[in-house]
Amino acid sequence: xxxxxxxxxxxxxxxxxxxxxxxxxxxxxxxxxxxxxxxxxxxxxxxxxxxxxxxxxxxxxxxxxxxxxxxxxxxxxxxxxxxxxxxxxxxxxxxxxxxxxxxxxxxxxxxxxxxxxxxxxxxxxxxxxxxxxxxxxxxxxxxxxxxxxxxxxxxxxxxxxxxxxxxxxxxxxxxxxxxxxxxxxxxxxxxxxxxxxxxxxxxxxxxxxxxxxxxxxxxxxxxxxxxxxxxxxxxxxxxxxxxxxxxxxxxxxxxxxxxxxxxxxxxxxxxxxxxxxxxxxxxxxxxxxxxxxxxxxxxxxxxxxxxxxxxxxxxxxxxxxxxxxxxxxxxxxxxxxxxxxxxxxxxxxxxxxxxxxxxxxxxxxxxx
Numbered sequence: 598x599x600x601x602x603x604x605x606x607x608x609x610x611x612x613x614x615x616x617x618x619x620x621x622x623x624x625x626x627x628x629x630x631x632x633x634x635x636x637x638x639x640x641x642x643x644x645x646x647x648x649x650x651x652x653x654x655x656x657x658x659x660x661x662x663x664x665x666x667x668x669x670x671x672x673x674x675x676x677x678x679x680x681x682x683x684x685x686x687x688x689x690x691x692x693x694x695x696x697x698x699x700x701x702x703x704x705x706x707x708x709x710x711x712x713x714x715x716x717x718x719x720x721x722x723x724x725x726x727x728x729x730x731x732x733x734x735x736x737x738x739x740x741x742x743x744x745x746x747x748x749x750x751x752x753x754x755x756x757x758x759x760x761x762x763x764x765x766x767x768x769x770x771x772x773x774x775x776x777x778x779x780x781x782x783x784x785x786x787x788x789x790x791x792x793x794x795x796x797x798x799x800x801x802x803x804x805x806x807x808x809x810x811x812x813x814x815x816x817x818x819x820x821x822x823x824x825x826x827x828x829x830x831x832x833x834x835x836x837x838x839x840x841x842x843x844x845x846x847x848x849x850x851x852x853x854x855x856x857x858x859x860x861x862x863x864x865x866x867x868x869x870x871x872x873x874x875x876x877x878x879x880x881x882x883x884x885x886x887x888x889x890x891x892x893x894x895x896x897x898x899x900x901x902x903x904x905x906x907x908x909x910x911x912x913x914x915x916x917x918x919x920x921x922x923x924x925x926x927x928x929x930x931x932x933x934x935x936x937x938x939x940x941x942x943x944x945x946x947x948x949x950x951x952x953x954x955x956x957x958x959x960x961x962x963x964x965x
Contacts, residue, residue: 600668600883603661608668612675614645619678621934624792627679632754633794634680639711642680649709651689656705662890663690663824667831667882674835675842677937679792681713681751683832687825688714691759695770695817699808704757704772712756716821717746717773717798722947733762733769733805740764740805742771745797752783752796759811760800761818770814777803790944792937820894823902826949827889830902830909831882833945836938837875837909840916843935844868844923858923867919874912881905896962903959907952910945917942 600608618638627633642648650666652658659665666686673682689708692701708714720730731744742762749758758773782799811817848859848868858864885901894902917939921928928935946952 601664603665604668604883607661607665608672610645611647611669611672614641615672615676615678619673619676621677621937624677624679624934624937628791633792634754638678639680642682643711647682648685648711651686651693652705652709653693653701656701657709658705662886663827664883664886664890666828667886670828670831671835671838671879671882674832674941675839676835677792677839677941679794681715681754683825683828684715684751684755685713686828687716687821688757688759690824691716691770691811691814691817691821692772694820695811695813697812700772700811707756713751713754714757714759715749715751715755716825717749717752717758717760717800718822719747719749720744721747729761729763729768731760731762731800733764733771733810736804739807740771740810742773742800742803742805744801745799747797748786748795749798750793750795752798753785753794758798758800768815768818770811770818771805772809772811773800773803773805788944790941792941793944819899822949823894823899824889826906826955827882827885827902829945829948830878830906833909833913833941834875834878834882836941836945837871837878837913837916840913840920840935840938841868841871841875843933844871844916844920847924864923871912871916871919874908874915878905878909878912881908900959900962903950903955903962906950907956907959910942910952913938913945914942 627635646659647669649658650661651663654660670683685708689705692704731742731746733740733742742760744762746760756775760771760773762769762771778798784797786795786797788795848864849857851858881901882905885898885905888898888901920935921939924933924935927933
């Protein structure tokens, strides 16, 4: 897999940044925090220009594309650096692809400067749902939302939400400023992955102006799901790399029967399998990101995104399992810290589609 010079530079910079800002001590210190991330680190990411990577230059971004956001997300996964970067990038993509010029001018410069956006898509735990019970009803000259959303990432720190709703028989996406939502409407949820934050949000009764309805919301909804799945895949591949790092370190230092345990073929072979699965996922992810940056999200791009999500989820599952098993009883202790990556396996597998589901969808697209 060949990276562009730009991607290689961002990958190296992101690796060094995430390694220096998110060692295991820093990860543990944020577990009980309200936001789940360090605001000083987030500010540094803003100053590096990462929050504006996908945003057009005319709106204050660098317009480097999704292919340049992927290396950042990959290293965030590798070092468990939790920030609202994924949430904001997906929200920005929704406005870029589905928003009017005035909506883009209103929201994109703010995102480039660090404002946090997030998508509110789910009514329940079913990522495969194609409908919603949340409605957008006529209210004189404007509208009013009715309904609750489930598992809204970074809801407690978001500056705005992009909400999926139904208007008559059509699906729409609407922008809701956080200032419109009372604190009592946000209910924090406890996740298996304790490094992440999500909440249920009740949008009932919130007034929506016509200017807050994304012009092409229904049209771009499938694209946004695929872009989100691709970023989740990038994060999962970074997590798999972290598991592999831990495996290699243990196999090259731990001795049994007078030999390094890494000299035994029964451990060498599955370690290589981890590397193969991880590199396969990375190739699919960067290929899909390149296709997205080169043009519209057509059939081939959709297949690439779905295959990337499926392969990354399975690579992480296998890497996490092998890392814990190779460490024996120590693999389950907080001392080693492997459980943080292991807990992310369950979350990443389901978020925006389990691998079995997305692989089946990719097969259907290919007529298999």
